[in-house]
Amino acid sequence: MLATPWPTMGAAHIGAFISSMLYGVTCIQTFHYYRSARAKTDSWKTKTFVLALLVCDSTHQALIIHISYYYVITHFADPIALLTNIWSVAASLLVGAVIACQVNGYLVLRIWRLSGNRFLVSFCSVLVIGFAATTLAYAIRESVYFGLPHRRSN
Structure with a gap:
């Protein structure tokens, strides 16, 4: 039986999944904001701010998925890969x-x-x-x- 050299990578992968779920909540909240009556009365600065947050959160989620994929999938059972960022x-x-x-x-x-x-x-x-x-x-x-x-x- 192959023992995993890094037992915390499973926890990191689960964290990436939880982060994906929370990202989905962010997308739904953004969608509801732009369809709400509040968005119709807010200034363009606030609307742009909400859009900028969504873009930043999307970028962050893509980076988290890349990190998880690199360490958990691409370099599975490669303990040397954990020594590099x-x-x-x-x-x-x-x-x-x-x-x-x-x-x-x-x-x-x-x-x-x-x-x-x-x-x-x-x-x-x-x-x-x-x-x-x-x-x-x-x-x-x-x-x-x-x-x-x-x-x-x-």
Whole structure:
């Protein structure tokens, strides 16, 4: 019996399937938004924002599927492949960070419009910028190791 050298790849593959299901929910919500009465009264900026989120989420989902296919299907039973990062790992991190910054930035804008509390908006903005900076730094770090085996520290 062949023992899988990486038992967590099954969990990652299940995570890709769950992500696909949630992507379907996003598509349905977007479809319902554009058909709703609310969309008819919203500005073109809001409509464009919703479309940009759908495009980013579609790109992110495609990258997740590529990662899962590469490690689980193409390189099945190839433990050496796990020592390298493919380009879609860093790209997925970047697109995920863009999505999170878009959504969190819109939330900060809503907080500003509803409360007008400058301290709260400033605090939330610092958190959003900090998240974007750390995610960007991590994605750059991963892209530096693109295609190279990870160095293991003792």
